[in-house]
Amino acid sequence: MPWQTQDFAASAPTPVRESPLALAVRRILRKPSSRVAFFVLGVIVLVGLLAPLLAPYNPSAQPDIVRLKDLPPSLAHPFGTDQYSRDVLSRVIYGARLSLMIGVLATIVSLTLGVAYGAIAGYAGGILDAVMMRVLDAFLSIPRLLLLIGALVAWPRLSIGALVVFLGLTGWFGLSRIVRGQVLALKHAEFVTAAQALGASRRRILWRHLLPNIVSPIVVAATLGVAHVIVLEAGLSYLGIGVQPPLASWGNIINDGADQPAALWWMSLFPGLFMVLTVMTLNILGEALRDAYERR
Amino acid sequence: MTAPLLSIRDLHTSFYTESGVARAVDGVSFDIGAGETLGIVGESGCGKSVTALSILRLIQPPGRIETGSVIEFEGKNLVTLDDADIRDIRGNRISMIFQEPMSALNPVFMVGDQVAEVARVHAGMGRRDAWERAVEMLELTGMPDAEARARQYPHQLSGGMRQRVLIAMALMMKPALVIADEPTTALDVTIQAQILDLLLDLQKKIGTSILMITHDLGVIAETASRVIVMYAGEVVEQAEVDELFAKPHHPYTEGLMHSMPHIGHDQERLNVIPGTVPAPTEWPTGCRFRERCPYSWDLCEREHPPLYQIGSGHISRCHLAIEPERRNNPHPPLVVEAGAAAA
Numbered sequence: 001m002p003w004q005t006q007d008f009a010a011s012a013p014t015p016v017r018e019s020p021l022a023l024a025v026r027r028i029l030r031k032p033s034s035r036v037a038f039f040v041l042g043v044i045v046l047v048g049l050l051a052p053l054l055a056p057y058n059p060s061a062q063p064d065i066v067r068l069k070d071l072p073p074s075l076a077h078p079f080g081t082d083q084y085s086r087d088v089l090s091r092v093i094y095g096a097r098l099s100l101m102i103g104v105l106a107t108i109v110s111l112t113l114g115v116a117y118g119a120i121a122g123y124a125g126g127i128l129d130a131v132m133m134r135v136l137d138a139f140l141s142i143p144r145l146l147l148l149i150g151a152l153v154a155w156p157r158l159s160i161g162a163l164v165v166f167l168g169l170t171g172w173f174g175l176s177r178i179v180r181g182q183v184l185a186l187k188h189a190e191f192v193t194a195a196q197a198l199g200a201s202r203r204r205i206l207w208r209h210l211l212p213n214i215v216s217p218i219v220v221a222a223t224l225g226v227a228h229v230i231v232l233e234a235g236l237s238y239l240g241i242g243v244q245p246p247l248a249s250w251g252n253i254i255n256d257g258a259d260q261p262a263a264l265w266w267m268s269l270f271p272g273l274f275m276v277l278t279v280m281t282l283n284i285l286g287e288a289l290r291d292a293y294e295r296r
Numbered sequence: 297m298t299a300p301l302l303s304i305r306d307l308h309t310s311f312y313t314e315s316g317v318a319r320a321v322d323g324v325s326f327d328i329g330a331g332e333t334l335g336i337v338g339e340s341g342c343g344k345s346v347t348a349l350s351i352l353r354l355i356q357p358p359g360r361i362e363t364g365s366v367i368e369f370e371g372k373n374l375v376t377l378d379d380a381d382i383r384d385i386r387g388n389r390i391s392m393i394f395q396e397p398m399s400a401l402n403p404v405f406m407v408g409d410q411v412a413e414v415a416r417v418h419a420g421m422g423r424r425d426a427w428e429r430a431v432e433m434l435e436l437t438g439m440p441d442a443e444a445r446a447r448q449y450p451h452q453l454s455g456g457m458r459q460r461v462l463i464a465m466a467l468m469m470k471p472a473l474v475i476a477d478e479p480t481t482a483l484d485v486t487i488q489a490q491i492l493d494l495l496l497d498l499q500k501k502i503g504t505s506i507l508m509i510t511h512d513l514g515v516i517a518e519t520a521s522r523v524i525v526m527y528a529g530e531v532v533e534q535a536e537v538d539e540l541f542a543k544p545h546h547p548y549t550e551g552l553m554h555s556m557p558h559i560g561h562d563q564e565r566l567n568v569i570p571g572t573v574p575a576p577t578e579w580p581t582g583c584r585f586r587e588r589c590p591y592s593w594d595l596c597e598r599e600h601p602p603l604y605q606i607g608s609g610h611i612s613r614c615h616l617a618i619e620p621e622r623r624n625n626p627h628p629p630l631v632v633e634a635g636a637a638a639a
Contacts, residue, residue, distance in 0.1 A: 019449065020404050188356065190399040197352055197394075198387030198414050198465060208413075212404045 024216065027292045034288040037281035044278050048096035055090035060246045062086055073266050080266035082256045091248040092271050098249045099275070102164055102233050103226040109168020110175060111222055115211070117172065118179030123187055123206045133180070136173055144170045148232065152241040163242060167229050175221045182214040216293035223286035227279040234275055250275045300327035301472055301505050302351070302369045302390075308362035309343075309350045316577035320346040320359070322529035328473065333499065333506040335520030335537070337513060337552065341573040343529040344509045348475045351507075352390060353382050370472070388418040391466040393495075395478035397458035401450040407461045408434070408446025414468040433464040436501075438494060456487035460494070467498055474499075475507045480515060492518055513556055517541065522609075525549045528573055528584035531603065535610040545612035547589045571631035583615070590626035591616060 028034050047054060057063075068085035071077055079088035121132040147170045152158065158166070186192065187210065195209050230250075236242030237251025238258070245252055250271040257267025309321040321343045328334045336344045350361050353374060367374040370389065374382060394400035402410060411430035415421045421429065427446075434442040437460040450458055459479065466474050476495065480488040496519060499506055508519050516523055516537065523540045525533040525548065533546040544550045551569035571588040574580055580587065583596040595615050604617035616623055 019406075190394060190396060191402045193349075193354055194392070194394055194400040194462075194465075195402070195413075196354055196386065197392040199383045199385070199417050200387075200413070201383060204417070209402055213402070215404075 021215075024289070024292045028285070028288045031288055034285055037284040037288075040277060041281040041285065044096055044274065044281075045100060047093055048100045051093045051097040055087075055093045057087035057090040059086065059090040059094040059248050070264055079270045080264075082253075082267050083264075088253065088267055088270060091253050092250070092274055095248040095250045095253055095271055096274060096278075098160070098243060098247065099230050099233060099251070100226075100278070102160065102167065102243075102249070103229040105164045106167035106171060106229045106233075107222050107225045109165060110171035110225060111218065112172075113168070114172030114175030114221075115179050115218060118176035118181075119183050119206055119211060121176070122180035122183030123202070123210070125184075125187075129180070136176060140173045140177075145232065145235070148236060149239070149241065152236060156241065157244060160243065160247070163233070163236075167232060171225060171229065175218070175225065178217050178221055179214060182217055183210055186210050186213055216289065220286050220290045220293070223282055223289060227282035227286070230275060230279055230282075301330045301332075302328040302367070302507075304347075304351070305366040305368070307347065307350060307365045307367065309346050309355055309359060309365070310362060311359040311576075313358055313577070318576035319529055319579065320576050321350060322576075322579065324526070324529070324531055326524055326531060326534065328505050328507060330472070331499075331503055331505055332522065333496075333508055333520045335508045335510065335516035335523040336526055337510055337516050337523060338526035339511060339573055341576070342526045343576075344526050345477055347526070348392065348477050348507065348509050351475060352386050352392060353377075354392075384418075387414050387465075387471070388469045389471050390473045390475065391469070391471045393459075393462050393466045393474060393476040393479045396482045397455060397462050398450060398482075400462055401458060403450055405449070406447050407450060407453065407458075411446070411461060411464045411468060414465050418469050429468070430464070433468055434461065436467075436498065437461075437464045438490075439464070455483050456491065459483060459487075459491050463491075463495065463498070467502060467504070470502045471504055473505045473507065475509065477509045478511070479508075481510070481512070488515075489518075495519070513541075513552060525552070528579055529576060530584065530613060531611075532585070532613040533611065534603075535607075539607065539610055543607075543610075545606050545610070545616070546585075546614045547591055547616070548585050549612075551588075570629050583613075585614075587630040590629050591622050592630070593619075593622065595619075 029038065062084045065085050068081055069083050071081040073080045077087050077089065079092060082088055082091070117132065117136075121129045148166060151166050152163075155162070183206070192205060192209060195205050200209065233242055233249060234251030234254065237249045238255045240252075240255065243249035243252055253271040254268045254275075257264045257269075261268055304327070305325045307321055307324045308319065311318040311320055324343070324347055326334070336347065338344050346355070346359075349355055350365075351367055351374065353361070355361060361375050365375050369385070372381070374385065377385070401407065408427060408430045411433055412421075412423075412426035415426040415429050416423070419426075431442050431446050434446055439445050439457060439460050445453065445457065450461075453461070463479075474495075479495065480491050483491060492515065495506065498504075506519070508515065510516060520537050523535060523537050524531050525540075525546060527548045533540070533544070533549050535545075540549065541553070544553055548569070551567075554567040555569060557566055569588055574584060574587075581600070582598055583589070583592065583601050586592040586596045589596070599615070601613045601615045603611045603613050606612050606617060
């Protein structure tokens, strides 16, 4: 460890405040690929947020189910129309809103459960930790998609809220592993002993001293988690057991065009493109975040 | 001395590891008076840090303080206190300064918040009040531009400034006792003296006692009024600082002093005490220093030496107390340092 040998009083005249978070963000945005990803994702998120202002038509409106159905892309309908004469562009825009919302909300559910479970197991240690980890192993041994398909087939026609809860409930196992490992690694760090020596309680040490130190891996996991949920939701909606029509999500818009993908290519291509872009940019940012904190 | 502030009696702290029970602290007793600076000196592994951590009950499993140990502080036995009560004492009545200021600070918080946290935990202060107190405290430790420095993170400060932060945290509640575990070891030599002066200066202002733990006799000479020498989990010698430097009794103390470099003396090489501290899982029978000692004889193997009274306030765990003439006939120690032939 290098020591600063100059007299402390003479060092750095204007100290600048620089949080570890600010440092990480700066480091990430230095890379052109993550700058592009950040921009693209930002646009998609904005599109989702501003859907009612941006969508040229009502996404569920069926103006003329005979004459306006299955139209290829044109000026009036840049992404074409579907078999019910609905405007695909408007549906993709509203789909962005729904798919992103489901991704973020489900990840918040997973995050809460995963962080709490992992942190408690790691910090408690001993028998409690061992039991909690075996339970987790059991959950982890069942593929997530299988769990979801099973649940959604058993309770068909679920509300969006219930779908979010299911996606969240099945998504925290890996994260809690990560959190537990980090807490385990940090709980004997000297600053933890120092906090104890100053009279901090166990709860305070866990939530105020340990967790803030593992925000980076949690943020990485969350970023990648949102991407994963978006793909899962699309998959489930494509199978017809996720978001139910007439609500538009990327998955069920793709499904609309799935019968004749060659003839009605625009119905599946555009929502698919948006989904791939979103997932790709989330993954690029997640990886960049991981690089940034691992290089510390 | 009037009633001591802290009184340790027969402290045993052991670690139950897979390779056996490590008796890191094995029957230590001593007192610290109010306002006094007591030094504990010894090599790595002699039990001085474990003693310090035991006082605050910061021993983590598989370590534990054995029942029967007594650490009396302000009328309470810290060993048997319940968790909430010991937390009230930590950082409030007894606080600790750690060796490595970078790792003792939480990397993701502003240092001002970390100092303020002490007041929030113990004085129940609000955010703003605690922050103001923290800045005042940092100013008191001589932190330049304290207001701005408080808003920085540990990695932005120099080693000396970080140690000032730790000192501010330790003294925030004006504790009765500060345990300083090698507070200057990790610092640059030019900063070491500043930090020691600062500690002594603040001690005078606040009137706190200091338990100074170090392997550096120079630090002891500068700061302590009384010294305890620890070896292999035991107190081997205790004396007033002047007495100890003038008349070290235990051969281990003698060895420590000889191994200090002296400016002005022509020395080919530094003297070293041959060998290392034995493993705490199996302390040797008889005298634990025997194998490294140039005076040991058969008695030392047969009988574990008690603490002999040498002079007023001076005790030593060495049989030389009863056969002082043996000091004139040193012999090569039983262990010879590998590779380093004794000069």
